[in-house]
Amino acid sequence: MEEEIKAEFNKIGFALDDEEEILKKCITFCINYNLKPSELVSSWEVYYLNRQLDGSTVQNAEMDGFLLHLQNEQKDAVFKEEPNLHIYSSKDVDMILNYGEEDLKEEIPGTPTDKSLKLYSDPFDSTPKSYGNGYSSGKPSKLVTPFGRRSDKFEVKFNIVNLSVVENNDDEHDNGNLEDEIIKRAQPCKRCSLMVHELGLDPGCRFMYDRIEDRFNALENRIRKHATALFASGLYEEPMDPTVASQRNILAVGMICCDGEGRLNENSIMLQSSVQHSGGRNVRLDLHNLNQFSIFPGQIVAIEGQNPSGHCLIASKLVDSVPLSAPAAVNQHPTKKQALDQDVESTDSSYVQKEISALIASGPFTTTDNLLFEPLTELLAYAGRKLPQLLILMGPFVDSEHPEIKKGTIDGSFDELFRLEILRRLQDHVEYTGTYVRVILVPSIQDAQHDYVFPQPAFDIHSPNLKDQIVSLSNPGIFEANQVKVGCCSVDILKQISREEMSRNPADGTPSDRMSRLANHIISQRSFYPLYPPAEDIPLDFSLAPEALNITSIPDILILPSDMKYFIKVLSLGEGEEQRKCICINPGRLAKGEGGGTFAELNYQGSPDKMNASIIVGSENSLQYKISAY
Known part of the structure; x- marks a missing residue:
């Protein structure tokens, strides 16, 4: 069995650090959990990708974490066989101890109420509404969850790159009361212009007519x-x-x-x-x-x-790329642009400075153990202090892979969950921050409440009072803010290309940045999805505006969320005077498992040489946040 396990690891390109000790533990895992060597190694590969480990060596220090991963897999298998089975844990004890008699009285059935809620007519409370069977609570959350256990929300460390940034101590905001926070909060930047490139993907458009x-x-x-x-x-x-x-x-x-x-x-x-x-x-x-x-x-x-x-x-x-001087989009279908400011078209564009500030996050927006959307709440709180011009949120918002969504145990439709838990929070945020802040939403094919097709139309959001502040793009989508062109696609194309890529490195041993190479493929191919045939789980429909996948010109910023390790890269295309630079950002996932994930913060002033870009990381153990600047 030792030889079989070692062969399986070698087959997928992994070496063993402390071979004898690791093989002993692996044999024990196989015996205890009735696993074949191939099944064990397959589970390791899932664990490796989820933890975003570096290198291709199995470390002995990771065996304890791998054991916990195997135990969770076995527990999930038991739940699938007996869906009504409940395994009691310390969380149940904490819930009972933390909830008083007043909480228990709330569980007494009362008079049925009208469930119909008007999304944009009623003011949004400062506390989340209850939804379904306790997935979101209207009272302060005493239910102890791994994410809610954090005391320090952010631990901010700036590493100044090209811009002079004044260091902010966010702990002061957490210690003060709400009135002090409102008084002390920084004033926002000037409202940025916004122009959306319409790619022919209207909400409610017909699909599944691919020939x-x-x-x-x-x-x-x-x-x-x-x-x-x-x-x-x-x-x-x-x-x-x-x-x-x-x-x-x-x-x-x-x-x-x-x-x-x-x-x-x-x-x-x-x-x-x-x-x-x-x-x-x-x-x-x-x-x-x-x-x-x-x-x-x-x-x-x-x-x-x-x-x-x-x-x-x-x-x-x-x-493998087209020269920048060449007309890359010959006979390209012209894209329409929709200006979301009345004064944009009348304003002389030469006076618009190419400067934007943005927070960028990609779903899931809640942890796997509940539907409280705590990571989203913390992100909005951070945005309320920083007040960026743009808050770019990319799906999934209602993740179809979430355990509660897959079980179908929520009391209500997916669309109601999206509007109650996502849109109401965003409405409250923009009303608090004022008209200077814009929110950009990009759907995902994993969104349970939206069309399962790619390319994907925008969300159909009816918000007459906030239509200029909460904007939904198609997937992929392109927009311009203060003449800074931004392209974004929520499909994990980087991970899919990495699975299919075949490469050869120079014989002189020159190191190659794999993440930059994968991202460069998107720009050089002038396509948001150049892979063909597509991955099995991608519902690619060529009858639905095929020009939506084309990149007609190099964007200033390219946002490509991925399960692979977060990064911010400056991509260089062309040589000499024709050289162009593009900032590629993978913000990671805002929530990972039962803990916090990552998101990105960007201050862009005309070029990659004049920017500050940071990945804000949630520590897996303490679930505190720190900033790694690029």
Whole structure:
């Protein structure tokens, strides 16, 4: 069994630190929980991804945490077999001890009341409303939960990069009363202009009409536009048919694909060219002469090389991006822009400074042990002190993977949960902060209350009084704030590309930043979702505004939430005077399991060289927050 466990770890690329000790513990786990070596290693891979561990070595120090993960998996399995079973724990004892007689009296059934709540007509209380079977409480939460146990909300440490920032001690706000906080809170910046790029995805639009013809046309158009842009740049000759035998060097443009099931390997790489150049035929691609490359299925590339036999194109150069001087969006469908300020169109744009401040967070917005949405409450409290111009929130808001949502035990619809627990909190926040703050909402395909399709239309939010302050975008979405162009997509494309990517690092051992490389693929391919075929859980619909996935111009800021480790990267594209820089942000998840997660804070002043960007991290043990600046 030791050899089997070791072989399974090696199969997925993991080495063992203290091999003898780790294998002994793994054998014990297999015996105690009746697991096969393959099942044990599969559970380790899930634990590794959830904890966002670095490196490919199994550390002995992680075995205790892995044991707890296995115990939770066994408990979840028992719950699935016996859904009505309740296992009592210390939380139940704390709940009984902390709740007094007054709390028990509230459980006495009373006269039925009208459940219909007018979302925007009634003022929002300072305390959350009760919802369903106690998933959100109207009284101060005495129920001891891992997230609610925190005493210090934030531990802020600034590491100044390019901007001079005055350090704020947020603990002073926590110790003061509400009136002092209102008096002491910083004044917000000037209200930013906002212009939304409408991508043809209207709320309530029809989907599930995807045809083979739509998929074919979408892929063909991507190859054709890429080839036209390369030729128009003047740096490359006109593309030719890569399937024709030739002794001279040619340039071929096509899509990387695999010749069968499974991941790419050196013997399964195919290049599918366009109908115009090769009738849509594909040819085997040999990359052994290249010093370095990074490819994945669906990637559009240009290959310089020879095909002496007509059966295999031997590459001597691979170009995976379009030159910035080239018109990347040839015959691109024009996107409409909706100005959300009456004075934006009449104002001379040359006087608008490209400066914004923003907080960026991605769901889930509540921990897995309840539906109290405590992380969202703490985020809004932090935003109430910092007063950024933009609060960018990306789904899932009502997470379809949440244990209570999956069980279907909530008393009410998913839409009611979204409006009561999310929108009412946001309404209260913007009423408290004033008209200077805007909230941007981006849906997710994991949102239980929204359309399960990608690309995804915006939320249908009826808020006549706050339509300029709470704005919903499509997924993916693009908007401009003070002429700073921001693109965002809540689908975890980074993680999906990382699973399918095949790369070769330089032979000289030059280190490669994998996160930057993955993010660069999105920009170089000019697409929010360049992967094809899509991941199994992505409902990609090419009949629904395929231009919504295109990136017509390089954004200043690109937001790509992912389960992979949070980061803020400055991506450089092009060389010399044509070089462009783009800030790519993965804010992580606001809630992780039963604890707090991460979110990002950004102060941008015209360029990546003039910005402060921070990831605010919740400690897993103490659940305090600290800021790591980039």
